[in-house]
Amino acid sequence: MTSAQLLTDAFERIREEVHHAVDGLTPEQLAYRIDGRSNSIAWLVWHLTRVQDDHMADLAGAEQVWPAWAGRFALPLDEADTGYGHGPEQVGLVRVDSAELLTGYHDAVHETSLRFLSTITDDDLPRIVDRAWDPPVTMAVRLISVISDDLQHAGQAAFVRGLLP
Numbered sequence: 001m002t003s004a005q006l007l008t009d010a011f012e013r014i015r016e017e018v019h020h021a022v023d024g025l026t027p028e029q030l031a032y033r034i035d036g037r038s039n040s041i042a043w044l045v046w047h048l049t050r051v052q053d054d055h056m057a058d059l060a061g062a063e064q065v066w067p068a069w070a071g072r073f074a075l076p077l078d079e080a081d082t083g084y085g086h087g088p089e090q091v092g093l094v095r096v097d098s099a100e101l102l103t104g105y106h107d108a109v110h111e112t113s114l115r116f117l118s119t120i121t122d123d124d125l126p127r128i129v130d131r132a133w134d135p136p137v138t139m140a141v142r143l144i145s146v147i148s149d150d151l152q153h154a155g156q157a158a159f160v161r162g163l164l165p
């Protein structure tokens with residue numbers, strides 16, 4: 001198994017978890033928050049997908065998928081917003097019309113991620129992609145960071161789903 005195949009498997013697992021967390025839910029269920037400060041399923045899945053979209057596009061030197069989807073979501077947020085640093089009020093602004101909207105955007109990002117992953121080799125992984133950190137971030141570290149963040153948020157969404165009234 002190559003590194004690209006291993007990474008592809010990880011991103012496939014993210015997609016599976018996203019679908020499991022949201023499939024069949026109503027807009028009200030997607031917006032459900034355990035309390036006034038917690039994240040909703042909609043916010044968690046939107047955020048994990050925005051982060052994947054942002055980071056993978058940056059790694060690939062490509063455009064993000066989000067601009068083609070932002071109008072469908074019609075969120076009262078800046079188009080560049082990924083949800084990073086959102087407080088409770090901003091989390092509450094992320095409401096969606098359907099689970100299919102979330103999975104549609106996620107699937108579009110997933111497909112672009114897989115296309116990029118199919119092009120990388122082991123020699124690409126040590127490339128420095130962000131010098132703002134000490135130590136600088138390599139492509140390998142950025143990819144693992146996306147996988148980790150996405151799986152954590154998908155798990156949180158599944159947890160909230162399990163608590164739906």
